[in-house]
Amino acid sequence: xxxxxxxxxxxxxxxxxxxxxxxxxxxxxxxxxxxxxxxxxxxxxxxxxxxxxxxxxxxxxxxxxxxxxxxxxxxxxxxxxxxxxxxxxxxxxxxxxxxxxxxxxxxxxxxxxxxxxxxxxxxxxxxxxxxxxxxxxxxxxxxxxxxxxxxxxxxxxxxxxxxxxxxxxxxxxxxxxxxxxxxxxxxxxxxxxxxxxxxxxxxxxxxxxxxxxxxxxxxxxxxxxxxxxxxxxxxxxxxxxxxxxxxxxxxxxxxxxxxxxxxxxxxxxxxxxxxxxxxxxxxxxxxxxxxxxxxxxxxxxxxxxxxxxxxxxxxxxxxxxxxxxxxxxxxxxxxxxxxxxxxxxxxxxxxxxxxxxxxxxxxxxxxxxxxxxxxxxxxxxxxxxxxxxxxxxxxxxxxxxxxxxxxxxxxxxxxxxx
Amino acid sequence: xxxxxxxxxxxxxxxxxxxxxxxxxxxxxxxxxxxxxxxxxxxxxxxxxxxxxxxxxxxxxxxxxxxxxxxxxxxxxxxxxxxxxxxxxxxxxxxxxxxxxxxxxxxxxxxxxxxxxxxxxxxxxxxxxxxxxxxxxxxxxxxxxxxxxxxxxxxxxxxxxxxxxxxxxxxxxxxxxxxxxxxxxxxxxxxxxxxxxxxxxxxxxxxxxxxxxxxxxxxxx
Numbered sequence: 001x002x003x004x005x006x007x008x009x010x011x012x013x014x015x016x017x018x019x020x021x022x023x024x025x026x027x028x029x030x031x032x033x034x035x036x037x038x039x040x041x042x043x044x045x046x047x048x049x050x051x052x053x054x055x056x057x058x059x060x061x062x063x064x065x066x067x068x069x070x071x072x073x074x075x076x077x078x079x080x081x082x083x084x085x086x087x088x089x090x091x092x093x094x095x096x097x098x099x100x101x102x103x104x105x106x107x108x109x110x111x112x113x114x115x116x117x118x119x120x121x122x123x124x125x126x127x128x129x130x131x132x133x134x135x136x137x138x139x140x141x142x143x144x145x146x147x148x149x150x151x152x153x154x155x156x157x158x159x160x161x162x163x164x165x166x167x168x169x170x171x172x173x174x175x176x177x178x179x180x181x182x183x184x185x186x187x188x189x190x191x192x193x194x195x196x197x198x199x200x201x202x203x204x205x206x207x208x209x210x211x212x213x214x215x216x217x218x219x220x221x222x223x224x225x226x227x228x229x230x231x232x233x234x235x236x237x238x239x240x241x242x243x244x245x246x247x248x249x250x251x252x253x254x255x256x257x258x259x260x261x262x263x264x265x266x267x268x269x270x271x272x273x274x275x276x277x278x279x280x281x282x283x284x285x286x287x288x289x290x291x292x293x294x295x296x297x298x299x300x301x302x303x304x305x306x307x308x309x310x311x312x313x314x315x316x317x318x319x320x321x322x323x324x325x326x327x328x329x330x331x332x333x334x335x336x337x338x339x340x341x342x343x344x345x346x347x348x349x350x351x352x353x354x355x356x357x358x359x360x361x362x363x364x365x366x367x368x369x370x371x372x373x374x375x376x377x378x379x380x381x382x383x384x385x386x387x388x389x390x391x392x393x394x395x396x397x398x399x400x401x402x403x404x405x406x407x408x409x410x411x412x413x414x415x416x417x418x
Numbered sequence: 419x420x421x422x423x424x425x426x427x428x429x430x431x432x433x434x435x436x437x438x439x440x441x442x443x444x445x446x447x448x449x450x451x452x453x454x455x456x457x458x459x460x461x462x463x464x465x466x467x468x469x470x471x472x473x474x475x476x477x478x479x480x481x482x483x484x485x486x487x488x489x490x491x492x493x494x495x496x497x498x499x500x501x502x503x504x505x506x507x508x509x510x511x512x513x514x515x516x517x518x519x520x521x522x523x524x525x526x527x528x529x530x531x532x533x534x535x536x537x538x539x540x541x542x543x544x545x546x547x548x549x550x551x552x553x554x555x556x557x558x559x560x561x562x563x564x565x566x567x568x569x570x571x572x573x574x575x576x577x578x579x580x581x582x583x584x585x586x587x588x589x590x591x592x593x594x595x596x597x598x599x600x601x602x603x604x605x606x607x608x609x610x611x612x613x614x615x616x617x618x619x620x621x622x623x624x625x626x627x628x629x630x631x632x633x634x635x636x637x638x639x
Binding site for chain 2: 330332
């Protein structure tokens with residue numbers, strides 16, 4: 001029976017080539033956009049090297065300071081994080097805490113060549129939170145940070161640019177006029193791993209100015225590596241309590257008397273930044289619902305289009321439907337047949353969408369638009385795409401099939417199905 | 419075999435109500451070959467559709483093999499049509515996308531049978547109507563007479579007890595019409611298939627056991 005259904009499905013698709021093209025175009029383009037978006041989100045939020053422990057990492061990425069006459073959102077400053085967050089490393093639930101700056105562009109000149117690199121200032125704990133692949137040497141240590149030793153870990157591309165790809169550990173490099181000794185070389189980290197990405201990593205204490213040490217607002221972030229996810233609630237509670245304490249000792253009390261923020265997963269932090277008024281709370285479930293609603297709306301248009309096309313196709317096939325009913329097809333069997341046809345159509349569209357998405361992602365990777373991008377359609381995204389295609393097929397096939405299956409055979413045979 | 423009890427059929431639109439059949443009482447016994455005659459629009463096809471459970475009466479009851487249609491679920495009705503009744507239509511109603519063999523197999527798709535059993539039964543039915551050499555052809559590659567023979571093969575492939583034929587020769591010339599009639603007669607005579615045939619042609623009606631005449635939705639004989 002399935003063979004007969006598939007035979008008919010292929011024939012029907014070939015019979016009305018324009019309809020088929022429109023359907024496939026709608027499905028494949030929709031899936032293309034969804035898959036590329038999913039690949040981008042997966043790239044940012046899912047645990048990939050070096051952020052393989054993101055499932056047990058919380059961070060304080062943004063804070064909001066508010067007072068009766070002023071308010072402002074910013075990244076936290078080193079002084080604030082060092083005083084109020086770093087001591088949380090002493091909690092039983094916390095394995096370690098790292099404080100670092102976002103990567104910043106710096107210039108270097110090698111043999112008259114101008115080299116632009118990203119440089120990230122961080123601490124020795126950073127290398128315990130994130131799991132880098134070292135090609136040479138190793139990370140710098142907490143002691144190096146403490147003593148402001150001018151050491152650096154560089155990535156593969158920087159080794160290539162500065163040393164022509166030759167072994168770099170022990171050699172010196174000058175970045176923005178500062179001289180560092182290379183202690184380790186790691187594999188390139190994609191740009192969209194916002195927290196760990198850079199070309200060069202150096203101890204924060206090697207900064208030319210030490211003014212950052214007292215700032216409450218600045219360009220630093222802290223991550224807390226929990227021993228286990230079960231420790232998250234305790235960590236969140238502790239940070240909230242510390243914020244209340246910190247409020248009493250704020251340096252700009254004439255301006256601000258409240259400080260908001262929290263220990264968030266990356267997704268929670270995104271929800272806090274996007275949806276919360278003054279970063280007071282985070283509602284990741286709202287962000288998820290918004291994303292899913294957006295996706296559903298995005299899928300709705302091609303689905304309605306398919307429903308419409310399917311309904312008009314039924315008009316053409318009423319004779320066949322009448323014949324099948326007359327010779328013993330039950331409503332269930334007919335619904336099964338039409339849904340299978342539609343699923344075949346959507347799976348073909350899905351396959352085209354997958355190939356297009358793979359091509360687009362490969363194009364983005366090759367374009368250099370996003371430094372060191374490694375967008376890929378992994379198995380999880382492939383399964384998501386397949387699921388979406390099936391959802392499409394079922395949704396757009398069931399309603400027309402149901403309408404049609406309710407017809408009396410004589411109506412269908414006489415070609416007056418609706 | 420088939421019993422109609424006080425069956426009426428009305429078609430309603432917003433403005434008018436048309437009576438297609440009015441209080442028909444009628445029984446088809448096993449082994450009979452019956453023709454239904456009457457002028458155009460008198461309700462012949464409507465009657466045949468009701469007998470084949472392709473349509474529902476406005477009032478009255480239709481029973482096939484002692485089972486009253488209005489008490490049957492969609493699935494039971496489908497099963498009854500599949501196992502007990504075969505249809506031949508004036509317009510053939512073959513599925514143009516399927517080969518002759520696939521068309522004939524259709525009633526068997528809705529039974530528990532292997533693919534091999536299905537194709538064997540379909541080949542035997544095509545042999546019965548003299549078309550075993552055309553199994554891979556598509557309907558559009560056949561003449562009208564050949565298409566109607568395929569339709570008969572499809573109607574009898576599941577060995578139904580009763581064959582309902584709605585003007586099976588209406589779209590054919592007289593020679594092809596006679597060939598079709600020969601096949602129907604032999605099915606009735608040799609295999610005991612009960613046949614009810616709607617026709618305009620008195621010459622064909624004479625070849626059946628008895629004739630039911632309709633006029634303006636009423637049975638007049």
